[in-house]
Amino acid sequence: MKIMEHIKTKYLVVGAGVGGLAAGARLKERGETDFLIVDKCESLPVNLQNGVHYLHSNDFGTPFEFELKEITATEEIWDPRKDEFKKAANIPEMMDYSMKVMGLRHPSSIMDPSNRNWKTYIPMSNNMNDLLQGYHDYIGKEHFKWNKYLERVATREKCAEFSDCIIDYEKMISTAPLNKFGTIVDINLGSDYGELEFNHQALNITNYRTKNIVPNWLVGIYISDNRFPVYRITILNNIISMESLTKLTASDEHITKYHLDRYFDYELDTKQEYTWETGRIWGLTKDDRNVVVKLFEERDIFLLGRYGEWDGKRTIDTTVIKANQIIDSIAIIESNIKRTGWHHSDEWIKENLKYRDKNGRFIKREINKNI
Numbered sequence: 485m486k487i488m489e490h491i492k493t494k495y496l497v498v499g500a501g502v503g504g505l506a507a508g509a510r511l512k513e514r515g516e517t518d519f520l521i522v523d524k525c526e527s528l529p530v531n532l533q534n535g536v537h538y539l540h541s542n543d544f545g546t547p548f549e550f551e552l553k554e555i556t557a558t559e560e561i562w563d564p565r566k567d568e569f570k571k572a573a574n575i576p577e578m579m580d581y582s583m584k585v586m587g588l589r590h591p592s593s594i595m596d597p598s599n600r601n602w603k604t605y606i607p608m609s610n611n612m613n614d615l616l617q618g619y620h621d622y623i624g625k626e627h628f629k630w631n632k633y634l635e636r637v638a639t640r641e642k643c644a645e646f647s648d649c650i651i652d653y654e655k656m657i658s659t660a661p662l663n664k665f666g667t668i669v670d671i672n673l674g675s676d677y678g679e680l681e682f683n684h685q686a687l688n689i690t691n692y693r694t695k696n697i698v699p700n701w702l703v704g705i706y707i708s709d710n711r712f713p714v715y716r717i718t719i720l721n722n723i724i725s726m727e728s729l730t731k732l733t734a735s736d737e738h739i740t741k742y743h744l745d746r747y748f749d750y751e752l753d754t755k756q757e758y759t760w761e762t763g764r765i766w767g768l769t770k771d772d773r774n775v776v777v778k779l780f781e782e783r784d785i786f787l788l789g790r791y792g793e794w795d796g797k798r799t800i801d802t803t804v805i806k807a808n809q810i811i812d813s814i815a816i817i818e819s820n821i822k823r824t825g826w827h828h829s830d831e832w833i834k835e836n837l838k839y840r841d842k843n844g845r846f847i848k849r850e851i852n853k854n855i
């Protein structure tokens with residue numbers, strides 16, 4: 485029989501990506517010492533330096549010194565048939581792009597550079613992984629446990645079973661992908677859960693080294709043409725990065741290079757490939773997501789991040805902001821319990837009851853499959 489280490493912690497954070505790290509940092513900032521961040525990886529998952537990551541705001545604040553610089557962003561839509569670059573997408577282009585990346589007739593995801601009102605930032609060091617490292621160093625290595633895969637959660641007992649240990653917790657913050665997490669918890673989401681569509685598709689990222697690009701200049705190119713497997717090209721810090729839903733074949737690479745060669749210098753033999761397994765996500769409407777998030781909150785599990793919360797719109801900066809809000813709201817809940825003996829505030833309970841019938845069961849709703 486396998487002997488499992490048994491650990492107790494007040495706050496258990498699942499995942500050491502930017503969401504889990506920001507949650508841990510906020511706990512530390514609030515003076516908490518009894519928390520653990522646990523990840524299935526064997527060390528910090530430094531996964532942000534692949535050419536596709538930049539910050540959409542510099543206003544998320546870190547509790548440690550972290551310098552950012554503003555970079556110039558040029559984003560365009562490319563029509564390879566006409567070999568034409570444009571500053572703004574029209575409706576058909578947006579529809580084509582949506583069909584290509586999401587398989588949905590819904591104008592989403594493509595940016596309209598003409599209406600861009602946000603600025604773009606990267607770390608002063610040019611390396612986005614330094615943000616993760618900065619969080620790690622601020623939090624302190626004693627708060628991390630690596631190589632632990634969360635396999636089961638008994639939410640009433642507040643007990644999380646990992647590959648080689650059991651952790652009893654009081655509150656859990658999870659950034660693990662919700663579609664998987666939903667299957668390892670003992671929360672019965674009822675038949676509603678089966679009808680909720682948690683869809684995701686792995687993204688392939690193909691990077692090449694490129695020369696002769698103005699430093700601190702971000703070039704983003706969106707391609708709606710279905711004959712092109714690449715749907716977005718980002719050029720930043722001497723990396724030209726192509727995102728595609730399928731792995732690029734040699735012929736895809738050559739055709740893309742044939743088109744791009746006249747603008748950017750890069751060699752096919754500098755190629756590096758990554759796969760982002762959870763990559764593109766969609767399927768839950770905002771309402772559905774609220775229901776699921778609240779259901780978990782009732783059991784003191786707080787869902788966080790693009791994958792943890794299943795909110796494909798979340799970016800690094802908004803994930804950090806949400807992590808801070810969650811930790812601050814837990815502090816409010818805890819002070820409410822101390823003050824009133826109630827587990828949750830009256831307002832919280834009222835809001836939550838909206839999603840229940842008189843027997844406390846979840847209310848079944850029509851699912852909008854077009855979002």
Ligand SMILES: Cc1cc2nc3c(=O)[nH]c(=O)nc-3n(C[C@H](O)[C@H](O)[C@H](O)COP(=O)(O)OP(=O)(O)OC[C@H]3O[C@@H](n4cnc5c(N)ncnc54)[C@H](O)[C@@H]3O)c2cc1C
Pocket residue numbers: 498499500501502503504505522523524525529536537538539540632633634635659660661687727760762763764788789790791792798799800801803
């Ligand atoms: C191609 C691409 C480009 C992007 N570009 C940008 C961009 O330019 N700017 C931007 O702001 N955002 C961008 N994003 C979004 C950004 O990457 C995410 O919002 C952010 O990385 C999510 O962080 P997270 O901590 O929520 O999740 P993750 O980074 O996925 O962290 C979750 C962690 O949980 C761990 N984990 C999962 N399951 C388990 C388990 N069962 N047991 C233990 N540990 C587990 C994983 O190992 C992982 O380390 C992009 C995303 C993609 C896919």
